[in-house]
Amino acid sequence: MSDINAIAKQFTDFYYSTFDTNRASLQSLYREQSMLSWEGSPILGAANISDKLTTLPFQTVQHKITTLDAQPSSPTVASLIVSVTGLLLVDDSTNPLQFSQVFQLIPDGGSYYVYNDIFRLNYGA
Amino acid sequence: MSDINAIAKQFTDFYYSTFDTNRASLQSLYREQSMLSWEGSPILGAANISDKLTTLPFQTVQHKITTLDAQPSSPTVASLIVSVTGLLLVDDSTNPLQFSQVFQLIPDGGSYYVYNDIFRLNYGA
Numbered sequence: 546m547s548d549i550n551a552i553a554k555q556f557t558d559f560y561y562s563t564f565d566t567n568r569a570s571l572q573s574l575y576r577e578q579s580m581l582s583w584e585g586s587p588i589l590g591a592a593n594i595s596d597k598l599t600t601l602p603f604q605t606v607q608h609k610i611t612t613l614d615a616q617p618s619s620p621t622v623a624s625l626i627v628s629v630t631g632l633l634l635v636d637d638s639t640n641p642l643q644f645s646q647v648f649q650l651i652p653d654g655g656s657y658y659v660y661n662d663i664f665r666l667n668y669g670a
Numbered sequence: 671m672s673d674i675n676a677i678a679k680q681f682t683d684f685y686y687s688t689f690d691t692n693r694a695s696l697q698s699l700y701r702e703q704s705m706l707s708w709e710g711s712p713i714l715g716a717a718n719i720s721d722k723l724t725t726l727p728f729q730t731v732q733h734k735i736t737t738l739d740a741q742p743s744s745p746t747v748a749s750l751i752v753s754v755t756g757l758l759l760v761d762d763s764t765n766p767l768q769f770s771q772v773f774q775l776i777p778d779g780g781s782y783y784v785y786n787d788i789f790r791l792n793y794g795a
Contacts, residue, residue: 645770
């Protein structure tokens, strides 16, 4: 499992630092068949997902990962499920929002693409 | 996606009502190759997962689902990823704990088994 955890760490480090500095570059992580559920809204395909991510209603955002878990998602392919919980700071807010995000990463050449992506904010009790 | 959402709803209704009333029965949802990450600890196989779930240090527990998302997890098999966020009430506590849980369900005969299961409590900021 150590390999998988290293891949998950490398992916999420890249994903969230790119999200926080240059959201448009995230498009290259998705494919035509990729799915995003964003706060319950389903979005299909790299172009639509990129449109969604680049038009979110904030200028600046900062992700801080609290927990990171990974598991192999198939007995036959080197795909993995990555589950993240963490905190988001948006624009000038000093009030962090909790979020949960799940990815399924599929091997593609020497790298991975995002096949599944599910994002949710977690509001308090 | 409506079919998938119905399956996810039916699974989680069953899973959490069984968890809250008769945890030992959850074993039938897992197989030898099933994986659980429980608060970061990896556990492999139905018997070990059942041991973990039935020896958690509380007598009574109540899950309340806040959000439920599902996506197909493969282009070729009718498997799905289910992502849940919600609240937990343990024993006599009146202070709900937030949790996030991710499942991958694999079709098996007319039903599904849990191949991946990742559980985390979400502590506040």
